Amino acid sequence: MSQFADVILPLPLHKYYTYRIPAELKENLSTGSRVIVPFGRKKYYTAIVIFTHNHAPADYETKEIISLLDNEPILRRPQLKFWEWIAGYYFCSVGDVYKAALPSGLKLESETLVSPNPDYEENPDNRLIERESILLDTLSKYPKISVQDLEKESGLRNILPVIRTLLDKEALFITEQIKRKYRPKTETYIKLAFGPEEQEKLRPIFEQLAPAKKQLKLLMAYLELSSFMQRGQFKEVPRNTLLERADVSSSVLSGLIDKGILISYKREISRLDTSGRSAEPAHALNTVQQKALDQIFHSFKDKEVTLLHGVTSSGKTEIYIHLIQEVIQKGRQVLYLVPEIALTTQLTTRLQRVFGDSLAIYHSKFTDNERVEIWNNLLKDKGIRVILGVRSSIFLPFRDLGLVIVDEEHENTYKQQDPAPRYHARNAAIVLASMHGAKTLLGSATPALESYYNAQQGKYGFVELTSRFEDIQLPRILVANTQELRRKKQMTGNISPLLLDEANQALKRGEQVILFQNRRGFxxxxxxxxxxxxxxxxxxxxxxxxxxxxxxxxxxxxxxxxxxxxxxxxxxxxxxxxxxFGTERIEEDIAQYFPDYQIARMDLDTTRTRKAYEQLIEDFEQHKTQILVGTQMITKGLDFDNVSVVGILSADTMMNFPDFRAHERAFQLMAQVAGRAGRKKRQGTVILQTAQPEHPLIQQVINHDYAGMFHTQLKERQQFSYPPFFRLIYIYLKHRDETILNSVACSYATRLRQVFAHRILGPDLPPVARIQSLYIRKIVLKVENNASMAKVRELLYQAQDDMLKDERFKSVTVYYDVDPM
Known part of the structure; x- marks a missing residue:
């Protein structure tokens, strides 16, 4: 029988830790189970069991697992393998992946509690200072209190140093308690104290309640809500619904409960919106869409991944819906990834219409309790078949994934930046799908160069949609030469006369306008x-x-x-x-030009909450607002029928960014935002403001020439050894002391050149070389696509370990960004 368990801790540790399994837990504990374990001094964490065995570690004494949290594992078989792949490929620990993958509500952690020492007496030689006295006085009112609550109650800030000194003086004690984050949602229900088979008891109750008019009214409301009038049933009824229907106070209800006529009890309910939505048939596809769908099915016969390159407004979403239907009819599950929460808001309505309650949404604007419920629903097979979500959705416990759709696959928001794991959801989703034996469909009007290259080389299947839905023409793109306009003093503000004129005509026709500026603030x-x-x-x-x-x-x-x-x-x-100028400035300027129209702004400042996102989109869809000003959030596949004019206010800042992907990204942003114009009724108009109208990239945007941009960029990438011909790894070093950082960065780069030779560039200063008081240096490693990532990782870690043996460099932070965006 196994005596030991290796576990993952939610910490950046590059090895698993072994714990003893208590005799009473041996029978139920298995791979994927959550357990509480001690780690460090008086700290407790929720760990996940990787495997059980009989071999005690040789280099440390094992501690015992404290408790088992679940009777069944909370992870499915492929998940741990997937976590290990992410940790290995993206150069981080499995603990980092665990922290990113599991909703916080499933990670119990210890909370520090402070309690006063009743035997403490102040020493005349070591008197308390004022802050210590205030803290002890506050503490004396409680047997135990958390550090956060003690800070609130005492009115002091930054109390940890004070607690430390009081601890040294033995004036207080510190203990740890396990804090459970997830709480099931409960609701109070009411039902009759007897069943429908005893209906004869109702007559004497009516006679008894004749003088108590309000109680009788409440009982009648219950019978109506409980389906007694229609079907002779005595169903349970939510307490709040009953009181609202009867329009009486809670004391009236208490009276009926005290008389033993009604009983009250709590029941666990779901936080998910499962309101019994019935599914409707999907819209029929037109000839072009049906042909594309058939080509995708054909491609899937011999390709694991297929790229759907469809121009904006070509009807890709309807094709996705038909694909999803095929998969779930076979009893399998679908993951539909989108790059931005704003997109889920619009897509939800379309998908719910077809898939009803078998659809669930998953993203960070949901509460942690809601995310735990979705996790548990999938784990226990309670009916979810389709997940619509952002990048973190790849970590959910799918039973049998049959299809992964990565919509707008070119978007850089699929890449996690900080903290680790710095994974790319598109690439990770392809690996996840292969682990389930599923297919992956990548969709975009402006695919990532790497994806398009893989399709051209035959690694991926390739399907094209070259015409818009109902053959509406792609928008005409007009250029406003801002340099010339300013020279002639025809443009003093930030909006060209051409854009103002086109916007004015559109608004007079009852149409809507979008203005794109990729910088928030005033x-x-x-x-x-x-x-x-x-x-x-x-x-x-x-x-x-x-x-x-x-x-x-x-x-x-x-x-x-x-x-x-x-x-x-x-x-x-x-x-x-x-x-x-930023979006806030544009919002103010445009209000002066068009005072009679409603204006909304969509950027990080105005969309902090889920409701704020939804409200902005809903108001624009319902034409409550006529002009929408926004950052790149508005470029991500949003579908507005009535938009006829789009203004791109500053094309030059996007093109001039110091990055090898700047031109690709600028083309994608401009083409995507242009695609918001003229989606349903007629050809739209895009006004592109630039000081470089003859720039080749501007001409490619005007002509909707993705292939031209692709071939231009591909030549440059091949010449300078960039993706898709080479794989990039950025190595970042951080420290508070710039001198130490420069020394360690040069030392590390020298060591790496001994191994990787000319493949190492730097160290250099990144565009922002100091963040939160930490100086930053960057080393670039270019490795051939066929190089072993496991070997590269081993060589990098070995050089890092050799470097950190120097005492001066111990406090330097080193991390890696594989396939950076």
Whole structure:
């Protein structure tokens, strides 16, 4: 019988830890089970069992598992294998993957509790300072209190140093308790104290309640709601629904419960929106769509992955729906990935119409309890067949995945940046699908260069949709030469006369307008008119962005904010100029041009909550707002019937970004936002504002020439050894001391050149070389596509371990970004 279990802890540890299995847990404990284990000094974590065995570790004494949390495992067989693949490929620990994969509600952790020492007496030689006295006085009112609550009750901030000194003086004790995060949702229900077979008891009850009019009214409301009037049943009824229908107070209900006529009890209910939606047939496909669907089925016969390259508004979503139907009719499950939460909002309605309650949505704007319920529903096979979600959905416990759809597969939001694991959901989804024996469909009007290259080389299947739904023409793209307009003094603000004229005509026709500016805030910079001083973040190497609504300067990297100075802190001059423009500035400017129309703004500042997203989209769909100003959020496949004019306000800033993918990404953004115009009624118009109208990329956007952009970029990538011909790994080093960081970065790069030779570039400064007071250096490693990633990882870790043997470098943070975006 197994005596030991190797477990994953939710910590960045590069090995599994072994624990003893208590005799009483041996029978029920298995791979994928959650257990509570001690780790470190008085800390407890929820660990997941990897496997059980009989071999005690040789280098440390094993501790015992404290408890088993579930009778059955919470992971399915392929999940642990998938976690290990992600950890191996993306150079992180399985603990990092565990933290990203599991909803927080399934990860119990210990919470620090503080309690006073009743025997403590103040020592005259070591008297308490004021903060210590306040803390002890507050603490004396409670037998035990959490650190967070103690901070609130005492009114003190940053109390951990004070607790530490009081601990040294033995004035208090610290203990740990396990904190359960997930709580099932319950609701109070009411039913009769007897069953329908005893209906004769109702007559004397009516006579008894004749003088109590309100109680009689409540009983009649119950009988109506419980289906007694229609079917002679005594169903349970939600307490709140009953009180609302009867329009009486809760004391009336208590009276009936006290008389033994009704009984009250709590029942666990789902947080998911399962309102018994009935499914409807999918819309019939037109000839072009049906041909594409047939080609996808044919491609899936010998290809695991197929790329669907369909122009904007070609009806890709309807093709997805028909594909999903085929898969779920075979009893298998479907994962439908989208890059942005805003997209799930629009797609939900379309998918629910066809798939009813077998559809579930999964993303970070849902509460943690809702995410746990979706996890448990899939784990226990309670009826979910289709998951519509963002990148974290790849970690859900699918029983039998038959199809993965990655919509807008080119989007860089599929790549997790921080913290680890820095995985790409598209690439990980392809691996996940292969583990389930499922097929993967990638869809986009502007595919990633790597995906399109794989399709051209025959690695992926390839299907094209070259015409829009109902043969509506692609939008005409007109260029506004901002350099020439400013030179001729025909454009003083941020919006060209051509765009204003086209927008005005569209609005008069009752149509809608979208304006795209890929920078939030009012202005990227404010500057002193006299000495050109520009405010910078205290903790990051970036200028602060001016947000007029809050009249403050904000760092978009660390969140630092400060007031706008009344005078320049460098020279004392009082005139401070605003330079550049963000979405907030455009919103204000356009309101002056079109005061009679409703304007909405969609960016990170206005979409902090799920409801905010949904409300913005719903208002625009229902024409409550006529003009939508937004960042790249508005480019991601949103479908608005009535938009006829789209303005791209600053094409140049996208093209000039210092990154080898800048031109590819600029083309994708401009083509996608242009695709929001003229989707249903007639050809739309796009006004593209640029100071470089003759730039080859601008011409490719105007001509909707994806193939031209692809071949231009492919030549450059091949010449300079970039993807898809080579694989990239960025190595980041961080430290508070810039001198130490420079030294360690040069040392590490030298060691790596001894192994990888010319494949190493750097160390260099990234575009932002300091964030949250940590200086950053970047080393680039280019490796051939056929190189063993396991061997590369081994060589990198070996060089890192050799470097960190130097005491000066112990506190340096090193991490890796594989296939960076």
């Amino acid at each position: 202005a990227p910079v404010i500057e002193c008119k006299l000495c050109a001083w520009v405010p910078k973040c205290k903790y990051c190497d970036v200028t602060l962005t001016y947000h007029k609504r809050y009249h403050q300067l904000t760092c978009h990297y660390c969140g630092y904010t400060c007031e706008v100075p009344r005078q320049c802190p460098a020279c004392g001059h009082t005139e401070i100029d605003i330079r550049g």
